[in-house]
Amino acid sequence: MFWIRSYEKSSSCYSCCEENRSLFAVSRAGGTSTLCPSQRKAASAAVVVCSAGSAGRTGVGEKTITNGRPAAVEVTVKETRKGPSGPEVDSRSTAGGVVEDVYGEDLATEDQLITPWAVSVASGYSLLRDPHHNKGLAFTQKERDAYYLQGLLPPACVTQELQEKKVMHMLRQYQVPLQRYMALMDLQERNERLFYKLLMDNVEELLPIVYTPTVGEACQKWGSIYRRPQGLYISLREKGRILDVLKNWPERNIQVIVVTDGERILGLGDLGCQGMGIPVGKLALYTALGGVRPSACLPVMIDVGTNNEKLLNDEFYIGLRQKRANGQEYAELMDEFMTAVKQNYGEKVLIQFEDFANHNAFELLAKYRRTHLVFNDDIQGTASVVLAGLVAALKLVGGTLAEHTFLFLGAGEAGTGIAELIALEMSRQTKAPLEETRKKIWLVDSKGLIVDSRKESLQHFKKPWAHEHEHLKGLLDAVKAIKPTVLIGSSGAGKTFTKEVIEAMTSFNEKPVIFALSNPTSQSECTAEEAYQWSKARAIFASGSPFDPVECHGQTFVPGQANNAYIFPGFGLGLVISGAIRVHDDMLLAASEALARQVTQENFDKGLIYPPFSNIRKISAHIAAEVAAKAYELGLATRLPRPANLVKYAESCMYSPNYRSYR
Numbered sequence: 001m002f003w004i005r006s007y008e009k010s011s012s013c014y015s016c017c018e019e020n021r022s023l024f025a026v027s028r029a030g031g032t033s034t035l036c037p038s039q040r041k042a043a044s045a046a047v048v049v050c051s052a053g054s055a056g057r058t059g060v061g062e063k064t065i066t067n068g069r070p071a072a073v074e075v076t077v078k079e080t081r082k083g084p085s086g087p088e089v090d091s092r093s094t095a096g097g098v099v100e101d102v103y104g105e106d107l108a109t110e111d112q113l114i115t116p117w118a119v120s121v122a123s124g125y126s127l128l129r130d131p132h133h134n135k136g137l138a139f140t141q142k143e144r145d146a147y148y149l150q151g152l153l154p155p156a157c158v159t160q161e162l163q164e165k166k167v168m169h170m171l172r173q174y175q176v177p178l179q180r181y182m183a184l185m186d187l188q189e190r191n192e193r194l195f196y197k198l199l200m201d202n203v204e205e206l207l208p209i210v211y212t213p214t215v216g217e218a219c220q221k222w223g224s225i226y227r228r229p230q231g232l233y234i235s236l237r238e239k240g241r242i243l244d245v246l247k248n249w250p251e252r253n254i255q256v257i258v259v260t261d262g263e264r265i266l267g268l269g270d271l272g273c274q275g276m277g278i279p280v281g282k283l284a285l286y287t288a289l290g291g292v293r294p295s296a297c298l299p300v301m302i303d304v305g306t307n308n309e310k311l312l313n314d315e316f317y318i319g320l321r322q323k324r325a326n327g328q329e330y331a332e333l334m335d336e337f338m339t340a341v342k343q344n345y346g347e348k349v350l351i352q353f354e355d356f357a358n359h360n361a362f363e364l365l366a367k368y369r370r371t372h373l374v375f376n377d378d379i380q381g382t383a384s385v386v387l388a389g390l391v392a393a394l395k396l397v398g399g400t401l402a403e404h405t406f407l408f409l410g411a412g413e414a415g416t417g418i419a420e421l422i423a424l425e426m427s428r429q430t431k432a433p434l435e436e437t438r439k440k441i442w443l444v445d446s447k448g449l450i451v452d453s454r455k456e457s458l459q460h461f462k463k464p465w466a467h468e469h470e471h472l473k474g475l476l477d478a479v480k481a482i483k484p485t486v487l488i489g490s491s492g493a494g495k496t497f498t499k500e501v502i503e504a505m506t507s508f509n510e511k512p513v514i515f516a517l518s519n520p521t522s523q524s525e526c527t528a529e530e531a532y533q534w535s536k537a538r539a540i541f542a543s544g545s546p547f548d549p550v551e552c553h554g555q556t557f558v559p560g561q562a563n564n565a566y567i568f569p570g571f572g573l574g575l576v577i578s579g580a581i582r583v584h585d586d587m588l589l590a591a592s593e594a595l596a597r598q599v600t601q602e603n604f605d606k607g608l609i610y611p612p613f614s615n616i617r618k619i620s621a622h623i624a625a626e627v628a629a630k631a632y633e634l635g636l637a638t639r640l641p642r643p644a645n646l647v648k649y650a651e652s653c654m655y656s657p658n659y660r661s662y663r
């Protein structure tokens, strides 16, 4: 038995050997190659050719047998790309030529060019450095014998459970959340399955590390803590060759892309290229919470510059050092990206827009929702999660949606996205026209209450909310005048729900419903403690970032986390398993209902309007099933026939992080 290092996963091999990604071939830079039986047969000959699929690269491995095992496997990489007129072009010269040995760079002087990805493998050493297959001390003795690992590991063989216990123990020693974040990222790069097992088994403890609030700090310091790319960085420099850039990614079978341009990272503003932490974090949740295979997930950072002066002057900044491109230049880059994604991965890859500034977010969604499978998490995912929380909250406060009055602080992506879905649901329930149901919803932006006298100067997404009313500048005035039953913070501005605001809400509501959605914790409109204390323990409260339970008036309150993380993983899974080709608003409503249904009486008894994250895999399966059902109903699903039991089917599709046994 021997291994061949190949450069692309052959798509035919992928499908026939998916379940048993054996180690006949090992990965390069996170990519894996699996030899199907025919290739294995070929592998017993002296030369193996691994097809490059559409990427156009061919790796040719030659082996020399010494005492029944490979003494060395030399691999020659012949880069073949189609020339402009069609025929294959041997681009070896531009690729840096043939590399003679595995670690050629050690022999080269610093100014000599080397081709780092042309290497050969004949030892388990590389297996230990392949995060997709590495099991560390959990390799059994048999596996150590079979895969040339003898001596490369200390003698102890341990279980994955013991490894998990040890890493959790180590993580808990760190006092600083960012240290935990970095340790987890290191684990992801070292042993992917252990990383996901940890995340799934300890979701409530680790979510605040890989996600909000710590991911916010990680993005702010990304330039300093950057170690490995973790996704694709596509900058203005790549304009005109984005398709080629996509082909550099080692995985072919991508199902979900999360893309940002870094302009509105949580409530932290423009973090430019450092926003990459968000797609990386969101996709970790796609796998851990929604069960999408890690190899099917692709984080993308579109770098068009940054207007953040501090970053532009930071010596450790890793992005383009220029002001943000906008207008036509921006639109062209995005268009090239969207086209290349479809060309490379097909019609059914889900593209999730994340943390774009609102002046681009609404346009991108409107433009591509007709041609691509796109979803804006901040506009649509947030709307779905908040609607679910409201529907659940009605069980505690009484009344129908239409009997409530809503006031938002913040009229951007999250605010207007939520407002629109509430109005849509109200309209469905009451059969009243959307224009009527919108009148129950009021929004305040940085200039005050959105009213008709401001209409001319409003951004297009605010115009539907410009109702007749005198203009009021401050939130407190608006609360007193509108007398909302539900107050929702989506401003990105921390500490804006003051004592006076919460007391005013409490003065005319028996149980004021208060959502402080802004992330990370520093930007939350108020803390859980403030909401409960200032409302004399009467508030029904949920926040975007997590807060610890609060003791108030002799009771313990467990605040809910109104975060789109409840929705997008299951939502995406539903699209993937049904082979959906477009996202429809009805799917958002279906996801929202599925989430609201998961809140149990026991949860309500604790004042919770969201189920605990510890049940998230089950919740995601139910959301996925409802979304898929809607896709079938709307004729948007392509995976036929429709499975009879969609919940069971969704569960059966979910990634498991348990180690596989290697033959």
Ligand SMILES: NC(=O)C1=CN([C@@H]2O[C@H](COP(=O)(O)OP(=O)(O)OC[C@H]3O[C@@H](n4cnc5c(N)ncnc54)[C@H](OP(=O)(O)O)[C@@H]3O)[C@@H](O)[C@H]2O)C=CC1
Pocket (backbone or CB within 6 Å): 264, 265, 266, 267, 268, 357, 358, 377, 378, 379, 382, 385, 409, 410, 411, 412, 413, 414, 415, 444, 445, 446, 447, 489, 490, 491, 492, 493, 496, 517, 518, 519, 520, 523, 543, 544, 545, 562, 563, 564, 565
């Ligand atoms: N919990 C969750 O799941 C989610 C939370 N969020 C959070 O919501 C926040 C906003 O996100 P998003 O809607 O995309 O951002 P946008 O930039 O699109 O919108 C922000 C809105 O808040 C207004 N605003 C800002 N500061 C103030 C202030 N001091 N007083 C009143 N209004 C203010 C802005 O006013 P103007 O238009 O006048 O500039 C704008 O209307 C972020 O912190 C984000 O992290 C977002 C998505 C999901």
Ligand SMILES: CC(=O)C(=O)O
Pocket (backbone or CB within 6 Å): 212, 265, 266, 267, 355, 377, 378, 518, 519, 544, 563, 564, 565
């Ligand atoms: C949660 C989220 O998507 C945000 O804060 O932007």
Ligand SMILES: [Mg+2]
Pocket (backbone or CB within 6 Å): 266, 354, 355, 377, 378
């Ligand atoms: Mg977001």
